[in-house]
Amino acid sequence: MQWKFSALVLTFLMFPAFAHAATAGFPDRSVWLSDATPTHGQKVTIYTVVYNATNEKINAEVTFVIDGASVASPNVVLAAGETKVVSAEWTAQSGNHVFGARFDGGNMAQVQETQSVAISVAEPPPPTALQQGVSVISNVASTSIPVVSTIAGKVYAATESFREQGIAFAESHIAGASTSSSASAVTKKDPTDSPVTLQRKGTGEQTNANDEVLGASGFEESKPTFFSRISQLAAPAILFTFKSKTIFYPLLLTLILLVLFMLGRWVNRPRF
Secondary structure, three states, X not given: OHHHHHHHHHHHHHOHHHOOOOOEEOOOOOEEEOOOOOOOOOEEXXXXXXXXXXXXXXXXXXXXXXXXXXXXXXEEEEOOOOEEEEEEEEEOOOEEEEEEEEEEOHHHOOOEEOXXXXXXXXXXXXXXXXXXXXXXXXXXXXXXXXXXXXXXXHHHHHHHHHHHHHHHHHHHHHHHHHHHHHHOOOOOOOOOOOOOEEEOOOOXXXXXXXXXXXXXXXXXXXXXXXXXXXXXXHHHHHHHHHHOHHHHHHHHHHHHHHHHHHHHHHHOOOOO
């Protein structure tokens, strides 16, 4: 096919005057395709040759026609004595088709049309089972993507809300623990305070009120419980984990997978 194409072009380039009596236009039988038996959907290139046998430059328009309809109209500039190959692309469709081209050189040459070339493009072969399966999967995926995206967006929004609530809870717990620690600090009576004299009934003895108070209770202190200590230790860890997305989401995913694994083992446990 390649050597035939080269020989045809060479003939047209060497002997443009053999074509018509016209001084510019098409040689005889000057339309051909890159593939004379294309298949449905195949890209095909349509070729033609135009020449200028005059002594003037010509600005021409070459229109490719398929089944009577124009598909491409490239402009061509031909110098005196010049010959050019012009082409256009076409996607083959099943059925019978007729190709041709029209040359319009304006005032320098008359309008010419090539001889028609007819071809037949076969119907596309039926899809294989694999192609049908891929097509079904592609259709399901294309229709499912919007739904999946919507669900994923809602899950992410709910998870982010949970993470932010966890951060707020941990921060408030840490702040409350700091306040409680400050409030439960030991409070003692300053010994430099002025003594208050009290008189016991029936004895006439006088005592220092500060001594009575300190004797009864030297200081007052609230001791944290075991659970409060655990929560004080856990709050910073929770805050650190929830604030970092790179730690929070992998840990959450691991927890979900662990729960699913345990649930699966419980469902598949042997029953007696």
